[in-house]
Amino acid sequence: MRVKVQDVMTCEVVAVDEKAPFHTVAELLIQNAVSGAPVLDGDDRVVGVISEADLLRKQEFKQQYYGDDYRPPLRARVRHLTDHERGAYTKSFGETARDLMTSPAVVTTQDTSVVAAARLMDKHGVKRLPVVDAQGRLVGLITRRDLIRVFVRNDETIRLDVVKGLPLHAAARIDVTVTDGVVTLTGQVEKHSQAALAARHAENVDGVVALRDEVTWTDNDIADYIPIYGGA
Known part of the structure; x- marks a missing residue:
């Protein structure tokens, strides 16, 4: 939002x-x-x-x-x-x-x-x-x-906004926590692109001070386009 x-x-x-x-x-x-x-x-x-x-x-x-x-x-x-x-x-x-x-x-x-x-x-x-x-x-x-x-929005409000915008097929596999505006994403999704979209969305939610992206993936479907920094 x-x-x-x-x-x-x-x-x-x-x-x-x-x-x-x-x-x-x-x-x-x-x-x-x-x-x-x-x-x-x-x-x-x-x-x-x-x-x-x-x-x-x-x-x-x-x-x-x-x-x-x-x-x-x-x-x-x-x-x-x-x-x-x-x-x-x-x-x-x-x-x-x-x-x-x-x-x-x-x-x-x-x-x-x-x-x-x-x-x-x-x-x-x-x-x-x-x-x-x-x-x-x-x-x-x-x-x-x-x-x-x-930047002083309620942590729970920020969390709900992040959850609402997660990629449909990845939402159930990603856990979102927010502490003092810092968002942490954890879990494992099928595709690297899903993890990337989730991180991009979370960063753009108003009130997010910083993002800790700890999501992993099993299929690096964007390996030909960007370097691999994580994965299972």
């Missing part, structure tokens, strides 16, 4: 209206002890994400340009106006959530697997993903912490 975003996401989400002023956004993040929040338009559609980093742009540039009588050299000022840093520079003058947010938002859906969600976070370098419905409206939020929940 694949754990989906809807299984681990947070449904009560702290969100920000796109017209919310800087002070309101900062206060909301502080009061709710969150580092970022989705930004919504009038129809509750996600139009961006705003984080502490976005808010700090204002203080960063303010200090850089006006603090301690320091004025950066011309080359530095020009660099801030290049395409690479123009977004950050513009944010430093923002007054509302729409001005300050990162857009477009990287979002996901409820039926996306947590594995795919994790890859999406890694690809875009973000710590959270707003979860939206077919109309782009906010229904939840998934964070890196939520993804970690997959």
Whole structure:
């Protein structure tokens, strides 16, 4: 069984209206002890994400340009106006959530697997993903912490998921035990391919921390394709 975003996401989400002023956004993040929040338009559609980093742009540039009588050299000022840093520079003058947010938002859906969600976070370098419905409206939020929940699934739940997916003709011959997320497969099956499929399936069950494959076989039907590491 694949754990989906809807299984681990947070449904009560702290969100920000796109017209919310800087002070309101900062206060909301502080009061709710969150580092970022989705930004919504009038129809509750996600139009961006705003984080502490976005808010700090204002203080960063303010200090850089006006603090301690320091004025950066011309080359530095020009660099801030290049395409690479123009977004950050513009944010430093923002007054509302729409001005300050990162857009477009990287979002996901409820039926996306947590594995795919994790890859999406890694690809875009973000710590959270707003979860939206077919109309782009906010229904939840998934964070890196939520993804970690997959690895604290109950051992018996993991065991049942492994058992359900074992090759039909080999299931009765394979014993499955799970301790702290570590799956151990033992027993003997007829074909090497059955043992290989069982191991591959077990590794892909959400929540599996490691696999100990001790299954043996009597007929190495895939000897011509992969090296032999076991067998009877």
